[in-house]
Amino acid sequence: MTKPVLFDYYRSSASYRVRIALHLKGVAFERVRVDLVTGAQKSDDYRARNPQGFVPLLEAEGLRLTQSLAIIDFLDARYPEPRLVPADPGERAHVLAMALTIACDIHPLNNLRVLKYLVGPLGQDDAAKTEWIARWIREGFAALEAMAAPRAGAFLFGDAPGLADICLVPQMYNARRFDVPVDDFPTLLRADEAARAHPAFAAAHPDAG
CATH class of the missing domain: 1.20.1050.10 (Glutathione S-transferase Yfyf (Class Pi); Chain A, domain 2)
Structure with a gap:
């Protein structure tokens, strides 16, 4: 299976959350830096991937996933252990x-x-x-x-x-x-x-x- 690709910026809080979740789940992934300071997130190329022009963006299993909590919800469903949100x-x-x-x-x-x-x-x-x-x-x-x-x-x-x-x-x-x-x-x-x-x-x- 192809590794997920995370488009992120090292100091972005939302990207930081997704990196934590990926590591907790033990999912190997590749990173692509999107420099928020220089405005790389506003480029036409990046907006074609994520119309909001935000990070993070996770490309996985043919999907382009945005919004950190939605990405983490996907990871929690796709890789059930360890569970990040209780079942109760x-x-x-x-x-x-x-x-x-x-x-x-x-x-x-x-x-x-x-x-x-x-x-x-x-x-x-x-x-x-x-x-x-x-x-x-x-x-x-x-x-x-x-x-x-x-x-x-x-x-x-x-x-x-x-x-x-x-x-x-x-x-x-x-x-x-x-x-x-x-x-x-x-x-x-x-x-x-x-x-x-x-x-x-x-x-x-x-x-x-």
Whole structure:
């Protein structure tokens, strides 16, 4: 079987999530760098693959898959072990809610295109950008801490990494990159530490090559 091909950018949170999932599933894959800083994602060639002009894009089994959580859902169905989302409906809803808190409510407000618009057309300075980033990360993390704490184990849900942790680790990486204080979130810190010690998460790290 031909290896899946992941079109990604090393520091993209959404791409980071998919790399983690692929490594957790033990799926060998090839990577194609799409440089977001130079605007390679907007090229006609790339938009022919993904009309949104976003990363990640996974080409697998004759399919072109976009949106990180949709790609991970495909991987969870295609490679059932280890399971990333619980089978129990209530547990599944809980894990999805935590993952979506990050992927839909925190991350989009701090991604590159939003920050570029903030300092470009809207004319905000670096101090305003830093305040913007910290505001939305800390507000989202406060909610996530309250959601996770009652049912967390070593990870955000139980003692094995899952979808919520896949979303958490890249967002914690971003928080540290922008010097956002995270000491108020002990459950998130514990889960992040456990996840980053896992070989699959380490292999997916932006600095791993």
